[in-house]
Amino acid sequence: MAEEFKRIKRELVAKGHILDYYHDTMLIPNGHVAVWDFIQHNGAAAIVPVRSDGKILMVRQYRNALDRDTIEIPAGGLNPGEPTDAAALRELEEETGYRCERAEFLISIRTTAAYSNEKIDIYLARDLIPGHQHLDEDEYINVEAYSVEELKKMIYQGTLQDAKTVAAVMAYAVKYGK
């Protein structure tokens, strides 16, 4: 199907802090010309940190876009040239104060295929080792631990909605029968 749509022009509208916003002029197969939104994002990595007691470490932080706190798995944008498994392990230690020798691949997601190319590679971390939390200077995070059952309940009740976290927790539960 892909060959039927043609992008005529990609025009930068604004450069942002963590994304760039474009207008794409598209030739639709029916001959129409339409202007579509496109968000360029450099990609991110996230990690499901599983403690030896089976509980999962989550980070609570203020999210301006939702104007409230959220509970999410540790995650962050990639540094230039950084592989996603390294980024996931880096964010794990920076945000939670725990480190891990090896990130095990779980799933990849595209957060909003309708208008953004953002990809998040999500890993699992087990055998956590105490390390040192070191947050970015504008970052304020509390670390909390929840059982998989608690997280499932929060997801079905709608109190945990972050898409990468929902996808990751459920994918972990299905893969490992939790």
Place this chain on the structure above:
Amino acid sequence: MAEEFKRIKRELVAKGHILDYYHDTMLIPNGHVAVWDFIQHNGAAAIVPVRSDGKILMVRQYRNALDRDTIEIPAGGLNPGEPTDAAALRELEEETGYRCERAEFLISIRTTAAYSNEKIDIYLARDLIPGHQHLDEDEYINVEAYSVEELKKMIYQGTLQDAKTVAAVMAYAVKYGK
């Protein structure tokens, strides 16, 4: 934690087709002033259509942001004032040609809490009734059916990455032991 951050200004940078892009000027608890991205989105609804044989209907379409076809559950933006369950049932019939009397709530997701307020309410549809597909004039969609096992495999292999679809399929599998 929420009271420690203060939004000083929200400035419209550009109006888009399905989103508006803003720069938010934030006062960080440490006294810093930072400009953050904010994407305003009016919300969407999606639905997991389960056939009587247990297979799930998926839509294949070209996604400009990824420059390739994707496989996703039926979904779309809300019309003004439209409840999300009505939107989910409307998109089901428009995109797949099947309708359903009742949408059963499954989960809600926030696609990108880091910079957007987009919320997708995701429902289940069972007891599908043949209806009439009627796509938007710039919409080109193929309908395909997959078993839950096939979808899980595609998700773990990384060939199905759409976040709402990953979250929805896994949440359905966990809730109903599929």
